[in-house]
Amino acid sequence: MDSTERLLRELSETHGVPGHETEIRAVVRRHLQDSGRFDHDRIGSLVCRTGQAGPRVMIAAHMDEIGxxxxxxxxxxxxxxxxxxxxxxxxxxxxxxxxxxxxxxxxxxxxxxxxxxxxxxxxxxxxxxxxxxxxxxxxxxxxxxxxxxxxxxxxxxDAHFQVTINNKVYMGKAFDDRVGLALLIDAVKHFSSASHPNILYGVGTVMEEVGLRGAKTSASLVDPDAAIILEADICGDVPGIKPEESNVKLGGGPSLVLLEARMIPNVKFRDLVMDVARLLDIPLQFSAGLGGSTDGGQIHLHGCGVPTIVLGVPTRHIHSHVGIMHRDDYDRTLQLLIALIERLDETVVQGFSQ
CATH class of the missing domain: 2.40.30.40 (Peptidase M42, domain 2)
Incomplete structure (x- = not known):
């Protein structure tokens, strides 16, 4: 078992339904205790900041699970x-x-x-x-x-984390959005000791599943110039789902959300994701639908507006007791996320709004 598997196991098996995120927040804070300066909003969202200068880049994943x-x-x-x-x-x-x-x-x-x-x-x-x-x-x-x-x-x-096919398929509860939290932790830890042209804010939000509530309050705290939302995305490679409903496949690479119920992503930021994925030869899948929303639905409307995109890790059976994800999807999403943050300097971020 490597560090990523251990992290996903711990996050999946830790409890934290909306309004009761104390346990999962403590786990996130422990993993990031040496990675930056902490802050929090008044309803429980946790913020870890690293970096000294540049645009304020917010990466957000919600800590709560359905319950x-x-x-x-x-x-x-x-x-x-x-x-x-x-x-x-x-x-x-x-x-x-x-x-x-x-x-x-x-x-x-x-x-x-x-x-x-x-x-x-x-x-x-x-x-x-x-x-x-x-x-x-x-x-x-x-x-x-x-x-x-x-x-x-x-x-x-009550569901336990399990490793199955070729040690790469993971089964467990709350991958929505503990997989996003794992990405956030790994990215913030990486940039705590690596240079980046921005001030990075890793934000674990609360109460996303009951109305994107922590996204609103934490955005007021961070006041971001750009935001990346980290999520689990719905797989369409199971019986009964048509390609036009979801064409996202387990093991097919990270997904980029093109449309959701409460947000259309910033077009230039979206195009940057596509360009970086192509440059790094990372397979990129596309997701679009009006059946749900993410923290981006609140964050992109903060202040005068925040250029925002959503990256997803394909996951089967979200919003049930047990989901299924693929380790290759996680690793490729993390690679893409790190490469994006490395490019978000003042010029690039300002260009999103010009």
Whole structure:
């Protein structure tokens, strides 16, 4: 296991749903403790700055993962819950979760009324989240409360990191966006001891999955001249997805977002990415869609506007308990990211807006 695999494993297995990023923030800070000067906004986003002069370049990855929150405890001791982030109800039933209480973590499983007691016509319907519950094994509300469960407690998917095909395919939770966080950490650590023609701000944002909230506040703190958003991108190489819906493939190289629901990237910055990828012989894939947005949706509107692009690592099954990514995609994305930052001097960055 090399340092990159160890980093991705640790980030994937660390907990941190929207509004509860304390654990993952501590891990990011520990990895960057010798790489720059820290700052933070007032809702929990973490900033690590390195460099002395030049344009202010912000690389951003969100720390939060999709999860849940306890809404109430039933008289039988089961937990009704709310989603934190976008979940597809079909992927929830029977999945293990961790309830993070003030007295410690508790394992649970997502359940619903069993099909044996449902009328035949009801068995064919998709169970909605509102009809599900989390079962820890309690037999009463009092027992759940005694164990430390309270309304508002965060709930995290319970999934472990695994290495599979040729030691290059990784399976685990929260690659959206722990893969972006890993890229951020590796890039900031690289430039803490390498020259670069800019002031680099590595920003771990909070609450992206519930409305790009940390992107707005951290952009106010950094006041960037240019921004690179680091994300997991949706793979289209699985059954049922048409090429026009997504043509991004696992192992096919980093992706460049051409369009998202809340942002069109800066055209000159986008073209620079294409040129650098071609120069370095890095295969570049293209992603476009209106089904979601990234922190770029907020950051590019900061102040008078911020030239912004989004780089993605192809990932299958995002917004579920377990995703799949390829190590070659990660390595090529990091190579491209470092090469881009090396070129972002005053002239280049000013040219984005001219």
């Amino acid at each position: 849940f929150m306890v809404k109430l405890i039933t008289e039988e001791g089961c937990l009704r819950f709310l989603p934190l982030g976008g979940w597809w109800d079909q992927v929830l039933l029977g999945q293990r979760v961790v309830i993070k209480t003030h007295q410690g973590d508790l394992p649970g499983v997502i359940g619903a009324k069993p099909p044996h007691v449902l009328p035949q016509e009801e068995r064919k319907k998709v169970i909605e989240l509102k009809d599900m519950y989390i079962d820890v094994g309690f037999t009463s509300k009092a027992q759940a409360e005694e164990a430390g469960v309270r309304p508002g407690d965060p709930v995290v998917p």
